[in-house]
Each structure stands twice: as structure tokens, then as C-alpha cells.
Amino acid sequence: MGNHNKNNGSVQPFSEKALVAIFHLIIIFVCGVCLYSFLIVIGSSFQTQNDIMTNGYSVLPKQFSLDAYKLILKKPDVLLNSYLITIITTLIGTILGLYIDSAYAYVLSRKDYRYRKILSFYIFFTMLFNGGLVASYILITQWLKLKDTMWVLILPALVSPWYIMLMKGFFQSNSFSLTEAAKIDGAKEFQIFFKIIVPISKPAFATIALFYTLQFWNDWWLSLLFIESEKLMKLQYVLIKVMKNAEFLNSADALQYGLVKDGTQIPTLSARMAMCVLAAGPVTLIFPFFQKYFVKGLTVGSIKG
């Protein structure tokens, strides 16, 4: 791997070097735009209300201020509660989803399993065809009565044919002789899976776990459809609410708490941005570190040898 130009660097004509330089410039520009879009939200969260009203949202505040954060953190129930519910649903969802998907994928990967084709069709058919939103909505709210429960945030998202396909491919690359040997030694299927397959499949599990974590953490769709109770609102859904109505943060209380002096204004605008930073920031910072796993998972099917 690496730059195959390096070998011929000395004989590379100037025009080609210039071309690559232009490429760099283009990409740097695009990256700049990407970064700017994040920085503007962060920067705005540190602006004062006056600053925003005169100068608009900007990356560099004229006057650095923590008012917006103070406002939110003074009465942080909404934020803390949504963090709690998000973390819980993400943990449970990831662990359950990982177990269910890997178990299903493992069964599909076993050559000696008689009903492979049936189970394979069973799961992959759902990728082609679905009954529609309305049917699911009636099912979940009327028949299963799952509305406004924590489980409605987890169960519908538990099985993913795509992840099962990824895991199945991974399991199949392991040698079947391991399983054979274990069976000869009298091990049960359950034991084989947990004691043999899982330890050697750690990269695959890590990848799928990350995918699930991202999915559950960022989910707002299930909340939008099925959640009305404030106690069960996940972070992203709170962000939707805050976007529509900054008063959701009870900014009117700010004066009462003596946060804001008379004459200056309640930082509703920057509070919105601050909420966004608090809700999405930590996660956005962490995930790039695990980028390598995402890359592997996403490209597994696209590298043609």
C-alpha cells in the first residue's frame, strides 16, 4: 500500500505534481467546509444573545460566554434524563442486538444445518419488502401496546439483515474443523458458540457492536413515532423538541435563578446550540476513534480481489 508515486518521485513531471497539489487543495477546501459546519454550532453556543442578534451565528464569538451552558446546566433534568434513557437503551439494544444477530448469523454459517436456505430467505426477504409504516404503527400501538415504554425504543431495531450478512461472512471464514473437534468432544451448541466462536470473532463483534451503538444512540425515529412521555425522551428527540421550541428548556426560569442580569437577554438562541453540543458532542468526538472498524464493516463487500 502507500503512495505508488514515491518510487518514481524523482522522475515525476512537474505537471503531475501540480495536479496532485490541486487535488489536495480541492479536498482541503471540502474538508474545511465539513469542519466549518461543525465549528459554527460549537462557536454559536459560546455567543451571548446580543452577539447572535447583531452578528448572527458565527464560529468565533465576539464575546466568549458560558451563559447558554449555565442556563441548561442550572436545571439539567431534561438533559440528564435523556442521557440516562439514551445510555440505557443503547446498552441494552447493542447487547441484545449483537447476541441475536450473531446467533442467527452463526446458525446460517453452519454448513451442517439443514434449514440454512429457509432461514436465509426468511431474513433477507425482509430487506426487499416491508408492510409499511401504518401496519407497524398499528401493530405496536394497538396490538402490542408498546407506546410510551422503554422497550419500543429497543425491540423494533433489534434485528438487522445487513449485520447478519456481515457476521455470517465472517463466521464462514473460520475453519469448520474447530466446531467439528468440539462436537466430537461432546460440547453443546451453546458452549461451542460462547467458548470457541466468540473469542476468535472479536473484530467482527466489535464492528457490529459499534454499528449498533451508533444506531441506537442516534435514533430519533422510534421516539418521534411512539414516545410522548418526557421521561422517555432520548437525546436526539429532545434536540428535535428544542429546535421547534426553545422554551422546552424552561429558559424563562433563567431570570428567576439570577443567571442573567437585568438588561441582558436570556440566551435562548445560543442555548439551542449549546444543547446540540451537549447532546451530540461527546459522541461525535468518540466515534472517529473507532473509524477503522466502521471502515472495515462498510467495505467488506466492496473489495474485489
Next chain:
Amino acid sequence: MFAKAYICKQADAEFKLLSSLCQISADRVRDLINFCAAGFGGGMELKMNKVTPHNNAGIKTNKSKLSLEWGYFVKNLPLTLFALPGIIIVLIFRYIPIYGLILPFKNYRASLGFFKSPWAGIENFKFLFIGDAMLNATKNTILYNLVFIFFGIVIGVAFALMLFEMSRRFVKVYQTVLFLPYFISWVVAAYIFRSLLDMDYGLFNKILVHFGKEPIMWYSEPKYWPALLFAANLWKQMGYTVLIYYASLMGIDRELYEAARIDGAGKIRQMWYISIPMLKPMITMLTILNIGRIFYGDFGLFYNVTLNSSLLYKTTDVIDTFVYRSLIDMGDIGMSSASAFFQSVVGFILVIVTNTVVKKVDEENSLF
């Protein structure tokens, strides 16, 4: 050594010849071929099953077929039970909702429930297509997807080609930045766009005012949104698309480029005559699969970034948002289920057709 039944006599002889030539044991050769066969894995597996004589019961018995099947079932039970949680969840959340196909043919009343609600024939469908809304939503869905597909390829490939010419160090940094939008949700993206498009405080209007122009009411003017949503989608998907094409480029044999260089071809020629043709299978496959999804819009994009502003529906409403609105805001089960039906059925036909086409073009890459 060759006691296993799956190697037929002719291969037998060839193995012996091969191993004696290479002076390695025949066992090693067999293991190597097994390893390669297992490595191909994936979609090849099902095909190979046909060739491999894999007989659970090679013995002829007098048992009836039923009890034989039952025997198999019991033998496979541990694994079946292992897959059971997945089977149940999928049954509940994916297969049962298929009753939704019948729903638009009924006049659903929540008080009566699904089974007791009266039949409505095709009334719901008639009503659906009378107004403009559904046709508008369908038009928007298809047009946006076509634009997204086309530019996704053009820009994705272009960027992948550019990154391909750079050293690994740079590529890692660039890719990390370009990938950032992938990790955030459309909700957060909506905040970012708000900071740009806000009528009073957004960056765009501040710039316009600075140059003496009138500020634009972005969230009220439909005409700007195709471009805005296109930019939004590009920004978010770029990292992913470029990655796929870049990975494909990395899989190309370097010797091709060396040979071209020796023959005097410059970078541009190398791109045009080597890189792009080698990417064609991947491009074709992704395009065809995307066309299969042309009736489905990204709800997150069209609902959040637009702040669900009803003034913009003419250019921002897609089938998914239409279904959602009919169901949740208007409570019109008939209309929403009819449009969902339309989307599911047409979508299904498209996916089947496009998958069949992909199979003809490049068998490994089809979904089934």
C-alpha cells in the same frame, strides 16, 4: 489420505500428480484448496452446496418420509433454538406487518379493529391520487434519488481518484474529516443548517445583507430547497461513498499502473483507462441497487433539515414524509396505508427487477 468421499477419482489422480510435482504432501494441497473454497464464502456458498454431496442420511431405511423429516428436525433443534430469538423478532416486527397490504382495502376504524372494519374496495386509492399531494411526493422522491445517485457517483469517484493519488498519511486525515458528518444524525445536521439558513441570524443572510441584498426567507421559499437538500445529502454521504470507491481502487493490481507508466501514460490517462474502467462493476452494482430503492426517500433528511416546514412541501415532500404526515398528523389511515402500499409494492418490483439485472451483470454482488 484420499479416503474422504468428496474427491472424485479424477481429481484424485490430479492431486497425486500436483503434490508429487510440488513435493508437498497431498494433505497440504487438499487443505489449501479447502481453505480457498471456504474463503470465497458469502454468496458462493449456496451454489457450492449443490455440488457437494452432503447427505445427512446415506442409509436406506424403511422409515416413512415424515418420521425421517422429524428426525432431521430433532437433530437440528439445538441450532434452530439458537436462532429462535431472531426468528421471533423478525416474525413480529417484519412479517406480521405485511397485513398492511390489505389495510388500504379496508375502511379502518380503530374502535372496530382490523378484522371488523368494513371493506372499502379501492376507494382509498382513488382518493389518494385525486389530489396533487401524492403525485408531487412521488415526483420529488424519484427526482431527488436520481440526482443523488448520479452525483453520488460522479463526485464520489472523483474524490476517490484524487485521494488515490495521495499518500496514506494524508488520506487518513482527509477521510476522518470527511467521515464526520456520517456519525451525526439528521437532527444535528438540522441545527447546522439552521445556523446557516436562519432568517435573522443565519450566516447566509448575514452575508447577503452585508452585500446589500435582501435576506431570503429560506424556510418559506420552496425553490431553493432542491439545491440545499442535494448539498445536505452530499455532505453527509460523501465520506461513505468515497470510502467505498477508494477501497475498490486499492484493490486494483498495481502492475497495471506500472505498465502504463512505462508506456508513458500520465496520471490522467491512467485514471481514464485503468481506474475508471476497473471501477465500473462497483459503480454499476451500486447504481442498480440504488435504483431499486428509488421509491424510498431518506425520511431523516426531508423531515429534519427542512424543519418540516409546510411551505416547502412542493419541493421537499417525499413519499415517506407524506405517509408519516397522513398517519400521524392527519390520522388518515386509509390514505397513509394506501400510499405505503404503493411504495412497498412498486419498491418491491423495482428491487427484484434491478437485482435480476445485477445478477446478469455481476453475479457476486447481487443481494440474492
